[in-house]
Amino acid sequence: MPVADVQMFSELREQIWADWIWFPEGHGWDDLKDHDGKVFPKTQDLWATIPIALCFLVIRQIFERTVAIPLASLMKVSDKQRVRASPNPVLESYFCSTSKHPTQSSIESLSKQTGCSVRQAQRWFRRRRNQDRPSKVKKFREASWRFTFYLLAFFAGLAVLVDKPWFYEMKMMWEDFPKMPLLPSQYWYYMIELGFYVSLLFSVASDVKRKDFKEQIIHHLATIALIGFSWLVNYIRAGTLIMLVHDAADYLMESAKMFNYAGWRKTCNFIFTLFAAVFIITRLVILPFWIIHTTWVYPLTLYPPFIGFYFFNGLLFVLQILHIFWAGLILRMVIKFLPGNDIVEDERSDKEETESEDEEDEHRGKSKNGHVQNGHTVLNNNHSKTD
Numbered sequence: 001m002p003v004a005d006v007q008m009f010s011e012l013r014e015q016i017w018a019d020w021i022w023f024p025e026g027h028g029w030d031d032l033k034d035h036d037g038k039v040f041p042k043t044q045d046l047w048a049t050i051p052i053a054l055c056f057l058v059i060r061q062i063f064e065r066t067v068a069i070p071l072a073s074l075m076k077v078s079d080k081q082r083v084r085a086s087p088n089p090v091l092e093s094y095f096c097s098t099s100k101h102p103t104q105s106s107i108e109s110l111s112k113q114t115g116c117s118v119r120q121a122q123r124w125f126r127r128r129r130n131q132d133r134p135s136k137v138k139k140f141r142e143a144s145w146r147f148t149f150y151l152l153a154f155f156a157g158l159a160v161l162v163d164k165p166w167f168y169e170m171k172m173m174w175e176d177f178p179k180m181p182l183l184p185s186q187y188w189y190y191m192i193e194l195g196f197y198v199s200l201l202f203s204v205a206s207d208v209k210r211k212d213f214k215e216q217i218i219h220h221l222a223t224i225a226l227i228g229f230s231w232l233v234n235y236i237r238a239g240t241l242i243m244l245v246h247d248a249a250d251y252l253m254e255s256a257k258m259f260n261y262a263g264w265r266k267t268c269n270f271i272f273t274l275f276a277a278v279f280i281i282t283r284l285v286i287l288p289f290w291i292i293h294t295t296w297v298y299p300l301t302l303y304p305p306f307i308g309f310y311f312f313n314g315l316l317f318v319l320q321i322l323h324i325f326w327a328g329l330i331l332r333m334v335i336k337f338l339p340g341n342d343i344v345e346d347e348r349s350d351k352e353e354t355e356s357e358d359e360e361d362e363h364r365g366k367s368k369n370g371h372v373q374n375g376h377t378v379l380n381n382n383h384s385k386t387d
Helices: 003-016 043-074 089-097 104-114 118-132 136-161 170-174 184-202 213-232 236-262 265-296 307-337 351-368
Strands: none
Touching: 043 136, 043 184, 043 213, 089 104, 089 118, 104 118, 136 184, 136 236, 170 236, 170 265, 184 213, 184 236, 213 236, 213 307, 236 265, 265 307
16 A cells, blocks of 8 residues: 555544544543553554454354254144245246236236236245245244343343442443443353444344334344444443443333243233333433433533543433434334233234235235135135134
């Protein structure tokens, strides 16, 4: 690389990481240099999260095979056999490149191209969609892994914070900022949490996809950016509180999913109701009115605003918008559940709902066509109840 380019890159780097951008007036990166036995966060520390994330992926595979699958069997979680769609290049091409849910006019056009009836084309698309739906055991494995991590992370976070004064008086998170030394417990709490969220990004292609897939990706990216940035500029105390609040409800949600897949309806509904209450309290009350208030309003009484201040709180506001979005979905599920429904359905999942609707459509269609034996409609064997 030419000397001029190296110099330009160096100058650009200095401008991007200028003290006045990331720290309040009178403070800077020199405040985060180790001295007198005190250790402070360092940029290179974040590289440790990559091997930690890879370790999580390996541990997850071992956990799912040795713990989750036997647990699924113990809880009677099983998959119903699905009939695969017969090979059909024309329909497969349309399914992959155009739409998984063709319109009636498209179905009629495709049936003419392939020489099959409209009903056969509709049945092919139903079977093909069924093939792509994740199995119940797969969903149970994923939920049990996340439940285990979130549960352990929540109690680990409590252990890290319970003896800290800023856990009870949040204004103390800014005491002597940014010169607060890093504690070993904070280091590992940060590295493990960040490593886990990075592992979720690594596994996103193989994990169960739901309606809020894009929102989940935004949440993961915002969380990684928030944790990473708070590490760089020593917002460690605020960061640990935010991570604890997030983990407080997540393990309840994952356990409700597990009991849902196992068919334990009453247990699922009870845990889901508890999850909804904890979610609303932690993410719609504690986070905005205690933590964000302490990161957005209180610092202005100590320092003039700076770019890093806006960046950190901007990421928090992104998370808060997502929390409001998810709270709406949760409340919709609770409203459906309260009148006495047997089960709480996940509003974020369109797979189970679509399969149920397809089955009902098939049932109605065959009833109208008079396909009845012994007083009962004969269903094609490629359909099953929603999982």
